[in-house]
Amino acid sequence: MVFSSFGFGIFLSIQLLVLVIIEAVDLHFVCSNNRGNYTTGSVYQKNLDDFLSSLVTNESSNGYGLYNTSFGQDDDIIDKVYAIGLCRPDLIPDASLKSFKDSAYNLTRACPNQKEAIIWNEYCMVRYSNRSFHFELSPSNNQSTTRSLLSSDVDLFNSELEELIGVLKSQAAAGGLQKKFATESKRVMYSNNQSISGIVQCIPDLEEEECSFCLEEGLRQLQKCCYGMDSARFGNPSCNLRYDVYTTDDPAKYHEPRALSPPTPSANATKNSGGKKKSSTSAGTVIIIAMATVVSFLILIMSICIYLRVKYKRKRIEERAEEIKSAEALQFDFRSIRAATNNFSEANKLGRGGFGIVYRGILPDDKDIAVKRLSRDSAQGDLEFKTEVSLVARLQHRNLVRLLGFCLGKNEKILVYEFVPNGSLDQFIFGEVKRAHLDWDVRYKIIVGIARGLLYLHEDSRLKIIHRDLKASNILLDADMNPKVADFGMARLFDLDQSQGETRRVVGTYGYMAPEYVMRGQFSVKSDVFSFGVLVLEIVSGQKNSSFRNRGNVEDLLSYAWRNWRADTASNIIDPILSSGSRTEMMRCINIGLLCVQQNIADRPTMTSVILMLTGNSLSLPVPSQPAFFMGASDFSKAVELDQAQSSSSVQKSVNEASITELSPR
Incomplete structure (x- = not known):
């Protein structure tokens, strides 16, 4: 066992050295x-x-850094x-060709x-394959420095970075077939002598929407890996982006790419023209030198491991202290x-809501807030409550209701949110008067906004969050009718019987819940996708899934949508x-909604x-299969009985803005 652990340690040490070498050459x-x-x-x-021989000239370049060629018979x-x-x-051009x-x-x-491979260095991406390729997002590569900004500046910095990349993305995406490239610098607001420099680039023959989406994906990946x-x-096969923070008295400079020379043959591998070279060192001396080299190597590796372990522990202590400090800054006085x-x-x-009452409040500075007073049966301690609130409060996205902080009083746990003036989406799409104010452009903006907010919760936030109660009443609308997903990220603050993939207590709103969640308590990002599909069909049709009426006949919305889709009369929805x-956009949304609610x-x-x-109107959509809970008219009465039985036993319906969510820190 000791030998195995020792050998495994040597293996890890060698892996570490290999990674260090790869990082050093920046490949x-x-x-x-x-x-x-x-x-x-x-x-x-x-x-x-x-192909390699052809690289003696830059004839294959379009003059803007793109080299696109093929070799072999067309057939x-x-x-x-x-x-x-x-x-x-x-x-x-010479530097570009040399790097290529x-x-x-x-x-x-x-x-x-291997017939397909891709490589990135600081200045170029090169890829070859035995197939042609156009718009692909994988594989991808991201990397960062080990230098961190001050924690108090991180959120502001990321906001400014997102704004800068957004401007560059628009410029690059709008570029012609010759060049889709943009670069710019801006001074950061939190420092007097620092600026951010950004560079974005796409394959020139991409459509504007494809380039824009690719760069958005790149920014999301950087925000996750390099926060x-x-x-x-x-970088990925279709686009790349980078940013650097530099002091204004020492601006960032992008030098000519360094040469990446091929490995030179080892001296021991060089043949002697006069035959075998006679050794001048005795075997014993060779063994001593070899042993000394091995011992020195092991000592070096052990020192590195000890240093890294101490550094990791110190970093964890500092992060814990910072979390507590951040939590205290978010606390409101009761x-x-x-x-x-x-x-x-x-x-x-x-x-x-299912976990408390929500009140409107006005702070002394006339700022409107929404106050959720949680039920008093939470078993969670105050310190854990503070820490988790500080984590969720860092979630910032234009399509999420922002958590401003918390309040602890005697037997009180209170959450403080931003106030959203236009109320919830259900008041508009299901209300006879307000529904008239929702033209298609507004509805489409709401659908896309909800999707972006949900993507942030699933993939791009520092926490992996599964909402589990996505519905029209949990979508709030701001003054400009922009949607904001509400009641996310708080489940573990007051519901401690959750696990990563299953729950003993199924809580949600029947009609929005995926079948695997209702019947087996299993939840995942795909159960949220199901709820999103139901919501899309409600927005397009203007009718509730739970109380859908078709010319006086009772029929659920999913069944009605599927039946009309199969009959090629989807416009009835x-x-x-x-x-x-745009009727085309409406039909695409119906198609997407049905894809999201599929049984499988x-x-x-x-x-x-x-x-x-x-967002990619030129992309062809898959054909959906039968949705979950699809039923014929003769089966509907049985489904109602099942609904009632589940509602009274295993399924607990959420009320108003109740949220059931799983937090999984990344």
């Missing part, structure tokens, strides 16, 4: 096994060698080589005998909250008051795919 590559291997002397190797779908290189167009050549040379040696770092970059809500008066009551607006969990799209389908 990151992926060798794909999906396209198979080629053999030495094969047609594919000849075509690949021809040879197995051995034809398709190669592409994307280098920064602000490099001089060095990257291609290193890639063929990093991925020997708070002052320098980072991202007396001020009581005064803001007029002692929690009935006149200020906005509604009752559209709200009759939508006399104007694996067939439902992720929210990343949903966003791409909503």
Whole structure:
């Protein structure tokens, strides 16, 4: 056992050294096994060698850093080589070509005998394959410095970074077929002598929407991997972006790419022209030198491991102290909250949720807030409550209701949210008067906004959050009718019997809940996708799923939508008051809604795919299969009985804004 642990430690140490070496040369590559291997002397190797030989000139470049070429017979779908290189167009041509050549040379040696591979360095991306490719988002690569910003500046910095990349994204996406590239610097607000420099680039032949989506995905990946770092970059086969923070008296400079020389042969491998070289060192001396080298290596590795362990423990202590400090900064005084809500008066009551009552409040600075007074049966301690609130309060997205802080009084746990003036979505789409104010453009904006908020909760936030009670009453609308997902991220603050994938207590709103959640208590991001699909169909039709009426006949919305989709009469689903607006977008939304509510969990799209389908009008959509809970008219009475039985036993319906959510820190 001791020897095994020792050997495993040596293995990890060697892996660590390999990673350090790779980082030092600034190369990151992926060798794909999906396209198979080629053999030495094969047609594919000849075509690949021809590609490398062609790099003596820059004739394959479009003049803006793009190298796009192919070698082999057009009808040879197995051995034809398709190669592409994307280098920064602000490099001089010779430097761009040199970086491209060095990257291609290193890639063929990093991925020997493999027909598809991709490599990134600081200035170029190079990819080759035996298939043509256009718009692809994987594989991807991201990296950052180890230098962190001050924790108090991180949220402000990320906001400014998102604004800068947003401007550059628009500029690059709007570029023509020759160049989709943008770079700019801006001074940061929290410092007098620091600026952010950003660079974005797409493959020039991408559509504007494809380039924009690719760069958005890159920014999301950097915000996840490199939160708070002052320098980072991202790349995938279709686009790349990077940012750097620099002092204004020492601005960032992007130098000519360094040469990446091929490995030189080892001295021991060089043949002596006069035959075998006679050793001048005795065998005993060689053994002593070898043992001394091994011991020195092990001592070095042990020292590195001890240093890293001590550094990790110190970092965890500092992070814990920072979490406690952040939580204290978010705490409201109980007396001020009581005064803001007029002692929690009935006149200020906005509604009752499954875990407490919500009140409107006004702070002394005339700021409107929404105050949720949680039930008093929580078993969670005050310190844990503070820590989790501080984590959730860092979730910032334009399509999420923002948690401003918390309040602790005697036997009191209170959450303080931003106040959203237009109320909930259900008051508009299901109200006869307000529904007339929701034209198609507004409804479409609401659908896309909800999708972006849900994607942030699932993929892009620092916490992985599954909402589990997504419905129209949990979507709030601001003054400009922008949607904000409400009641997320608080379940563990007051509901401690949850686990990652299953729950003993199914809580939600029947009609929005996925079948695997209702029947087996299993939840995942796909159960949220199901709820989103129901919500999309409600927004398009203007009718509730739970009380849908079709010419006096009782029929659930999913069954009605599916039946009309199959009969090619999907236009019957559209709200009759939508006399104007894009019918194509309406039909796409019906298609997307039906894809989200499919019975098979694996067939439902992720929210990343949903966003791409909503914003990429040129993309063809899959054909949906039968939705969950689909039923014929003869089966409906049985379904009602099942609904009533579940409602009275295992399924607890949520009331108003109740939220049931799983937090999983990343």
